[in-house]
Amino acid sequence: MSFSDLRASRKTKSYVNGPSTKKEAREVPSEQQPAVESALPSNGLYRDLPLSIEVRTCDISGRGLWSKVNLAAGQVLFAVQPHVAVLSTEKMDGYCSACFGLPPPSGLKRCTQCRSVWYCDSTCQTKDWSVHKHECTSLQRWSKAAPSDDLSIPSDAIRCMGRILWMRQKKRVDSVWTRELDAMQSHRKNLPLSASEMHTHLAHSLVQYLGLSSPDDLRQFGINSSGDLVDLISRFTTNTFTITDAALCPLGVSVSPAVALINHSCDPNAVIVFPRVSAHPQADEPLMHVVVLRNILPGEEIVTAYIDTTLPRSLRQGSLKETYHFDCRCQLCRSPPDMDPRESMWCTKACGGMCPLPTEENPLTRCNECNSAVQSTDAVLDAVRVGQEALDKAIVVQFKDPAKARQLSTKLIPILTSAGLTPSCHPLLGLTILHKSFLISSFSSSCTQEYLDNTVRVATKALTGLVSIHREGHPVLGIALAELAKILAVDEPSPRETNEPGFYPPSGPPRLNLAYDTFIRARNSLMIGFGRMNEGGEIGRHVRDAIVSLEKEIGVWKQGVRNVFQDTPKSK
Numbered sequence: 012m013s014f015s016d017l018r019a020s021r022k023t024k025s026y027v028n029g030p031s032t033k034k035e036a037r038e039v040p041s042e043q044q045p046a047v048e049s050a051l052p053s054n055g056l057y058r059d060l061p062l063s064i065e066v067r068t069c070d071i072s073g074r075g076l077w078s079k080v081n082l083a084a085g086q087v088l089f090a091v092q093p094h095v096a097v098l099s100t101e102k103m104d105g106y107c108s109a110c111f112g113l114p115p116p117s118g119l120k121r122c123t124q125c126r127s128v129w130y131c132d133s134t135c136q137t138k139d140w141s142v143h144k145h146e147c148t149s150l151q152r153w154s155k156a157a158p159s160d161d162l163s164i165p166s167d168a169i170r171c172m173g174r175i176l177w178m179r180q181k182k183r184v185d186s187v188w189t190r191e192l193d194a195m196q197s198h199r200k201n202l203p204l205s206a207s208e209m210h211t212h213l214a215h216s217l218v219q220y221l222g223l224s225s226p227d228d229l230r231q232f233g234i235n236s237s238g239d240l241v242d243l244i245s246r247f248t249t250n251t252f253t254i255t256d257a258a259l260c261p262l263g264v265s266v267s268p269a270v271a272l273i274n275h276s277c278d279p280n281a282v283i284v285f286p287r288v289s290a291h292p293q294a295d296e297p298l299m300h301v302v303v304l305r306n307i308l309p310g311e312e313i314v315t316a317y318i319d320t321t322l323p324r325s326l327r328q329g330s331l332k333e334t335y336h337f338d339c340r341c342q343l344c345r346s347p348p349d350m351d352p353r354e355s356m357w358c359t360k361a362c363g364g365m366c367p368l369p370t371e372e373n374p375l376t377r378c379n380e381c382n383s384a385v386q387s388t389d390a391v392l393d394a395v396r397v398g399q400e401a402l403d404k405a406i407v408v409q410f411k412d413p414a415k416a417r418q419l420s421t422k423l424i425p426i427l428t429s430a431g432l433t434p435s436c437h438p439l440l441g442l443t444i445l446h447k448s449f450l451i452s453s454f455s456s457s458c459t460q461e462y463l464d465n466t467v468r469v470a471t472k473a474l475t476g477l478v479s480i481h482r483e484g485h486p487v488l489g490i491a492l493a494e495l496a497k498i499l500a501v502d503e504p505s506p507r508e509t510n511e512p513g514f515y516p517p518s519g520p521p522r523l524n525l526a527y528d529t530f531i532r533a534r535n536s537l538m539i540g541f542g543r544m545n546e547g548g549e550i551g552r553h554v555r556d557a558i559v560s561l562e563k564e565i566g567v568w569k570q571g572v573r574n575v576f577q578d579t580p581k582s583k
């Protein structure tokens with residue numbers, strides 16, 4: 012046994028038998044030590060879970076996943092195919108509805124019956140047929156009855172629940188598949204009144220989509236009462252995951268009972284990603300990977316973030332309460348740092364320090380360096396309010412009216428910046444990220460040097476904000492770094508002759524070197540966030556190729572300089 016093995020086994024043992032030293036006891040964050048905790052028998056369920064973790068239950072968060080061993084950052088804990096998954100409506104004609112991949116070179120093939128669903132080829136279509144044959148009829152019926160074209164396809168939630176019911180019918184109620192779904196948490200007994208309207212609407216639309224004359228007809232799917240129907244809807248809303256592409260762009264929704272066992276923390280130690288690696292056959296996609304973000308000790312709970320953790324505490328708490336019906340008591344929510352990067356502004360005296368963002372309740376805040384009070388509090392509060400409204404609106408219209416969304420971010424970013432908000436502060440960070448995506452999507456081969464440089468500056472500002480919030484190795488950081496590196500590596504239309512000190516971004520060879528360094532940082536981050544054994548996923552592999560070609564380009568440039576020096580006659 013090697014020394015490291017010996018040390019690892021000693022650590023595991025000491026924890027199993029109860030922590031022997033104070034240091035070891037402190038290593039598991041207190042937020043993750045539940046009041047009551049016991050391992051649950053598996054009853055033949057969750058066969059996808061590895062032996063290194065177990066299902067336990069605690070009185071605060073219900074069932075959860077706990078590690079039995081040391082887990083390392085970048086380790087893929089497990090990978091599973093969701094029980095059900097659907098593309099969101101706006102992605103249906105751009106991706107395959109079976110494997111969720113981009114169109115092959117020959118293009119996607121449309122289902123000739125419903126004309127709403129597209130596939131890579133006959134293999135993907137055949138794989139999906141056992142469920143799509145029911146869905147196809149329902150989609151046609153729905154489309155015929157739709158009052159307008161933009162309502163001709165039901166929502167993602169309705170299509171996903173439809174698939175759950177057809178699959179239940181096919182698999183039967185006593186199958187492991189159905190029992191795993193039925194074991195998912197339902198909030199039927201503690202649903203707030205505000206949720207009842209949404210539930211009623213979903214129930215009504217579902218019955219209509221399935222072509223049933225009344226909820227009683229749901230018995231054929233094993234839904235025997237209105238309570239069962241509310242359970243179905245509540246389980247769906249509480250346990251759904253967004254499916255993303257390899258660059259984290261949302262594609263649709265999915266349900267996986269094994270992954271849904273994982274509880275939430277605003278400072279997660281694991282993430283769920285869809286790296287799309289060639290090691291897995293297309294038939295297995297979409298494949299959800301649960302990846303360890305930071306080292307996890309035996310006895311520590313595995314937690315992911317259900318929501319966007321760049322949001323300030325009050326918005327995170329509101330969103331968790333509304334969708335998941337709990338009050339988050341993670342470390343970050345219980346004792347937020349004095350200077351939360353999500354709610355901070357530069358010192359108004361420009362001393363280089365920062366102040367907590369003033370709020371209506373706490374208008375007086377002071378710089379952490381020079382202790383000066385924030386002046387013009389009302390102006391800051393107004394800017395934040397208007398910024399929040401603009402961000403909400405831009406998110407809603409970003410796909411339908413991108414020009415409007417871009418107008419909003421273009422207008423609001425300078426206002427929030429001059430109000431003194433730091434790049435990580437909400438809503439400036441959200442607007443910057445949106446603005447970056449608009450600039451990148453409008454890229455063309457004829458874009459000017461100023462457009463390119465501006466995009467680099469916006470991408471750098473977004474990255475600066477994200478770095479202050481996310482832990483190293485978070486997939487969001489990996490993707491932001493890869494995007495920035497890619498823009499830096501684009502050929503400059505008119506590079507500047509000289510690099511004035513302090514001007515950003517640099518031009519010519521220093522820019523290429525910066526692109527190279529940024530690609531290296533991106534690769535390191537992606538290897539953690541998308542899993543080492545996945546080589547950082549599809550984007551990690553693109554980054555590796557970009558590094559190789561940049562090394563060649565930089566090498567050619569260095570050789571060129573060497574040649575020039577060798578050709579220059581030496582002065583005597």
Ligand SMILES: C[S@@+](CC[C@H](N)C(=O)[O-])C[C@H]1O[C@@H](n2cnc3c(N)ncnc32)[C@H](O)[C@@H]1O
Pocket residue numbers: 071072073074075194195196249250271272273274275276334335336337338339340341
């Ligand atoms: C996806 S499920 C997680 C598994 C769930 N605990 C179970 O028993 O099946 C989400 C639900 O778990 C509970 N939950 C998750 N994280 C929690 C947390 N940090 N604190 C309290 N409850 C939590 C909430 O009831 C939430 O609606």
